[in-house]
Amino acid sequence: MAKITKANSLGEWFDQRLNTTAFTKVMMTEYWIPKDINFLWAMGVVLAVTFKILVISGIFLLMYYKPDVNLAFDSVNYTIMQEVAYGWLFRHMHGVAASVIFLIIYIHMFTGIYYGSYKKGREMIWITGMLLFVTFSAAGFSGYMLPWGQMSYWAASVITNLFAGGSLEAWGLVEWIRGGFTVNDATLTRFFMLHVFLLPLAIIGIIAVHFYTLRIPHVNNQEADDIDFDAEAEKYLSGDKKNAKVIPFWPVFLSKDFAVLGVFFVFYFYLVFFHFNFAIDPVNFDPADSMKTPAHIYPEWYFLWSYETLRGPFFDMMGMKAADIGLIIFGMAQGIFLVFPFLDRDPDVLPAHKRPLFNIWFWLLLLDLIVLSVYGKLPPSGANAYVGFAATAVFLVLWILLPIITKIDAKRRGAL
Amino acid sequence: MSDTNRRSFIGFSFAAVAAVGGAAALVGMKQAWDPLPSVLAGGFTDVELSTLKPGNPITVKWRGKPVFVLKKTEQMDKSDRDLVIGNDRFTIAIGLCTHLGCIPAWKTDVWKCACHGGEFNASGKQTFGPPPKPLDLPSFSLKGTKMVLGETGPEFEKIKNAKA
Numbered sequence: 001m002a003k004i005t006k007a008n009s010l011g012e013w014f015d016q017r018l019n020t021t022a023f024t025k026v027m028m029t030e031y032w033i034p035k036d037i038n039f040l041w042a043m044g045v046v047l048a049v050t051f052k053i054l055v056i057s058g059i060f061l062l063m064y065y066k067p068d069v070n071l072a073f074d075s076v077n078y079t080i081m082q083e084v085a086y087g088w089l090f091r092h093m094h095g096v097a098a099s100v101i102f103l104i105i106y107i108h109m110f111t112g113i114y115y116g117s118y119k120k121g122r123e124m125i126w127i128t129g130m131l132l133f134v135t136f137s138a139a140g141f142s143g144y145m146l147p148w149g150q151m152s153y154w155a156a157s158v159i160t161n162l163f164a165g166g167s168l169e170a171w172g173l174v175e176w177i178r179g180g181f182t183v184n185d186a187t188l189t190r191f192f193m194l195h196v197f198l199l200p201l202a203i204i205g206i207i208a209v210h211f212y213t214l215r216i217p218h219v220n221n222q223e224a225d226d227i228d229f230d231a232e233a234e235k236y237l238s239g240d241k242k243n244a245k246v247i248p249f250w251p252v253f254l255s256k257d258f259a260v261l262g263v264f265f266v267f268y269f270y271l272v273f274f275h276f277n278f279a280i281d282p283v284n285f286d287p288a289d290s291m292k293t294p295a296h297i298y299p300e301w302y303f304l305w306s307y308e309t310l311r312g313p314f315f316d317m318m319g320m321k322a323a324d325i326g327l328i329i330f331g332m333a334q335g336i337f338l339v340f341p342f343l344d345r346d347p348d349v350l351p352a353h354k355r356p357l358f359n360i361w362f363w364l365l366l367l368d369l370i371v372l373s374v375y376g377k378l379p380p381s382g383a384n385a386y387v388g389f390a391a392t393a394v395f396l397v398l399w400i401l402l403p404i405i406t407k408i409d410a411k412r413r414g415a416l
Numbered sequence: 417m418s419d420t421n422r423r424s425f426i427g428f429s430f431a432a433v434a435a436v437g438g439a440a441a442l443v444g445m446k447q448a449w450d451p452l453p454s455v456l457a458g459g460f461t462d463v464e465l466s467t468l469k470p471g472n473p474i475t476v477k478w479r480g481k482p483v484f485v486l487k488k489t490e491q492m493d494k495s496d497r498d499l500v501i502g503n504d505r506f507t508i509a510i511g512l513c514t515h516l517g518c519i520p521a522w523k524t525d526v527w528k529c530a531c532h533g534g535e536f537n538a539s540g541k542q543t544f545g546p547p548p549k550p551l552d553l554p555s556f557s558l559k560g561t562k563m564v565l566g567e568t569g570p571e572f573e574k575i576k577n578a579k580a
Contacts, residue, residue, distance in 0.1 A: 158517060176446075180455045182480030190449065290480045293518040295531055311516075314546070322548060380546070381532055 028250035034221035042260035043108040057094040067192035072148035092276040099279040102302035117220035123341040124213040142195040149284030166324040224349040304376030312392025346406040357405040460566035478565040482511035495539035496578035509540040509551035
């Protein structure tokens with residue numbers, strides 16, 4: 001039993017019951033972050049805030065949205081867009097945030113890859129982060145279905161079709177996922193449930209674990225300097241803030257994050273007010289029609305690179321059908337990033353500019369993903385098909401090379 | 417019987433009961449996602465073949481997908497995939513391009529896909545462009561000149577095997 005005495009203030013009253021002073025120290029004022037970082041380290045907080053925007057705007061959309069094939073389209077395009085006060089704003093904020101959050105996720109991911117913040121004790125940070133990427137992808141996909149426009153319907157149709165496994169022809173599984181022979185009312189209501197309840201719940205849970213995984217190995221820094229956090233914290237607390245290599249999370253680190261957040265908000269609200277169309281395809285303003293396909297079906301920009309690995313191999317090879325090869329590479333593309341820490345065979349944590357071959361590998365991967373994304377949007381005909389095939393092949397080769405080149409880097413440095 | 421054994425026995429019994437209950441719950445949850453009986457019952461579509469005009473295909477909606485039914489003219493190629501009733505030959509095919517699932521349109525004597533230029537002849541076989549295989553065959557059964565899409569009859573099996 002805690003020692004309860006007469007409290008002299010509200011803060012003290014809570015402190016006696018909830019230990020708030022110690023809690024604030026552990027979580028905020030004595031949670032140490034390295035000084036030697038740059039604006040790229042602010043992406044975590046930018047993501048947390050963008051997720052918050054998604055939740056809040058989503059709550060307001062949820063109050064008028066109707067998950068029914070006969071009502072969904074009008075509840076979005078008439079009720080929310082035209083009748084509800086600021087309904088258009090909540091929709092555009094939700095749609096644009098859902099798109100922009102993937103840009104920040106990719107920056108966050110590639111910052112981690114560049115600075116080697118995924119290994120030697122930081123594996124769980126990387127793995128929980130990739131689980132967040134998967135759950136966010138599922139949330140993006142299920143949310144895209146809800147306005148029940150043509151793109152909603154056909155994207156849902158194409159993606160659920162993938163579960164047939166190409167030549168495996170597992171149509172039973174596809175029909176089970178859809179709750180019918182085609183995408184239908186049951187599909188809409190179950191994906192609605194996933195989008196507004198189960199996936200956000202999972203995301204919040206994994207975010208908590210993701211934050212916790214950072215506590216023991218600590219945040220990495222620009223030079224991958226192995227900091228003695230206890231010694232540096234002591235320096236800071238004793239008043240030698242100048243020589244200490246660390247700063248407290250609150251108020252010092254977060255104040256810098258808020259500055260980056262300010263810049264992000266200018267960009268984000270510019271898109272929300274002046275450029276919301278990029279996140280809302282014009283084709284989706286036609287109601288879903290299972291008897292009429294849109295001329296060109298493509299996913300949102302953040303899925304384009306993996307979509308292109310799916311259709312990159314367009315001719316049969318080694319006795320396998322083109323579609324099956326594509327599906328295998330597509331499946332691999334979804335999972336390969338998860339095991340990144342174990343494919344990197346270099347025992348040292350170093351930024352890419354101190355790892356000659358890995359540095360080249362890093363920029364090639366980034367370039368290849370951009371090429372795949374661009375060609376994922378173009379129709380796969382003529383020369384486009386060959387560029388798509390080549391970029392898919394490069395993607396595959398890069399992953400095969402990763403363990404080899406990281407080992408060579410380590411050997412040359414004398415670490416292996 | 418020692419105390420430890422007694423405790424681990426109780427522990428294992430508890431785990432076994434929990435596992436059975438958990439597995440049963442999973443089966444129930446799986447079945448909650450199965451297509452509903454009303455959806456399954458709606459999965460059959462009747463098509464009367466005797467009223468078709470040669471060379472003019474019709475599009476029937478079956479399980480939310482378009483199905484092409486074409487009565488062939490004399491000039492059109494014969495194929496193993498044809499459904500033969502008396503002297504008439506029919507092409508039965510799911511009207512989704514085998515490339516990326518768009519719906520091809522009938523142009524004089526071929527189905528042409530507007531999305532990526534794929535073409536299928538009157539037998540449903542790919543003749544041009546990216547489609548990797550012929551149009552898919554829906555399951556059906558035959559009762560005189562009435563075709564029931566969704567059932568599985570000997571005529572369907574015959575064409576399916578000819579396809580393979």
